[in-house]
Amino acid sequence: MDVLSVGGTVSVNAHGLDxxxxxxxxxxxSLRVMTADGVVHRVSPDVExxxxxxxxxxxxxxGVVLDVELELVDSEMYRLRSRxxxxxxxxxxxAAQVAGDDAVRLTYTHLSTAPGSLLQEAIVYTYERTGTDEEVPPLRERASDRTSRLVFNLARTGDLGQRVKWGAQKHVLPRVRGCLESRNEALREMEACMVARNQAMYESxxxxxxxxxxxxxxxxxxxxxxxxxxxFLxxxxxxxxxxxxxxxxxxIRSVHREDVVLDYAQGERFSVVLYLSQEVSEAGNEDMASLTRALVASSLELGGTFYLPYQQHYTREQVAQAYPRLEEFVATKRRYDPGLRFQNSFWVRYGPQPEERP
Incomplete structure (x- = not known):
């Protein structure tokens, strides 16, 4: 299983709950990157x-991302709510209860995987500032990892497993998520689930x-x-x-436009993250490729885009449609790495047009 790295996270421009x-x-x-000629550049939105x-x-x-200077914020205690x-x-x-409420700082939504309510029922989680003086506890391993894995494996077994899995998400996992009961009487909600920002954003x-x-x-x-x-759903x-x-x-998460060349959000967007299981077989691979092509086409038809790091079952024309600055990206790559020292499958498949390749 791959693990996250700072350079890799920058290279895919990851996003999260904030x-x-x-x-x-x-x-x-800012960040430092060593380009193909061995020169180390410190770049930022204002420098290069x-x-x-x-x-x-x-x-x-x-090139190789050497280090990154990031904006940080203090961890603080949030009240976790779900509806x-x-x-x-x-x-x-x-719009009204999440983005429109300044107290809400983090959010995500889980969609039903149960056959009777598939993608039609959703649990919206919000992490809200409360003004509490609760002490922020140290970061700790999640106690629910083993339970979550069991729930995931249940979903592979078919309709019954999917129903059990969604029921567990609604009723079991909230009881093992490790929140703290508030001791602040001013909250008047002694059952309130209080979670530190760092803990909410932590995934093991x-x-x-x-x-x-x-x-x-x-x-x-x-x-x-x-x-x-x-x-789309x-x-x-x-x-x-x-x-x-x-x-x-x-x-589902929420993202917005950024000043990067291969920007996956062309405005305010909902990010739909799917975690799928397929059989390890030729038939399983073809089924997944067919599903991917259908969903990419649907997202584009609806004015959306798709994320590039995963299985490459899309066409170059679809990449160009989703990422209108693709040709600018290719030209910049040619200037900074004319010998094509840094390559990957994305570049080989979707970078230069066939007539442009050496």
Whole structure:
């Protein structure tokens, strides 16, 4: 299983629960990158911005990221709330009760994987400032990793497993998520779940360990305008009914436009993150490729985009449609690395046009 690194996280311009900050690029003060000629550049939004905007979200094609200076914020205690809604209500709930409430600092949404409510029921989680003087506890390992992995594996077994898994997400996992009961009487909610910011954003990745060799787990991610999230989820539900891949988890986050060349968000967008399971076989691979192509086409038709780091079942034309600055990216790559010292499968498949290749 791959683990996260600072350079890798910069290279994919990752994002998380802080929808107000957006992607990682908005928090980078500067970084040092060694380019193909051995020169070390310290770049930022104001210093060599062309190189900065290409390196962040540039998939390692411009050099080696040596170090990064990031904007940091203090960890603080938040009250964790959850509410169950219909998927069609998500845009309104997000606008009025999440983005419209300045107390809400982090958020994510889980979508149902149960057959009877597949992608039509959602749990919206919010982390809210309360003004409490609760002491921020040290960061600790999550106690729910083993339970989460068991829940994921249940989802592979079919309809019954999917129903059990969604029931566990709604009723079991909240009881093992490790929140603290507030001691602040001013809150008047002694059952309130208080979570430190750092703890809320921490993932050990232990629950992603798959010990079932006949299956492999695959990530997808699509970015949709808020008004198109419901049509996309409806199309996703239809496509899942036509394919063998099992949906283990579906979640939604929020991102916005950034000043990087390969920017996956062309405005305010909902990010739909899918965690799927497929059989390790030729038939399983083809089924996943077919599903991916259908969802990429749907996202583009609805004015959305798709994330590039995962399985490359999309076409160059689709990449160019989703990332309108692709040719600028290719030209910048040629200037900083004319000998093409840094390459990967994305560059080989989607970088230069065939007639431009040496």
């Amino acid at each position: 929808f107000r900050a957006g992607s990682l690029s908005s928090t980078i003060r 911005p062309e190189l900065f905007e290409a390196v962040v979200g540039g998939y390692g094609l411009f 169950t809604i219909e998927h069609r209500d998500l845009p309104e709930v997000f 990745l232990g629950f992603l360990r798959n010990r079932l060799p006949q299956y492999t787990d695959v990530l997808h991610e699509y970015f949709l305008p808020h008004e198109q999230i419901v049509p 409806d199309e996703l539900r239809a496509q899942l009914g036509e394919h063998d891949a099992q949906l283990l988890s579906a979640s």
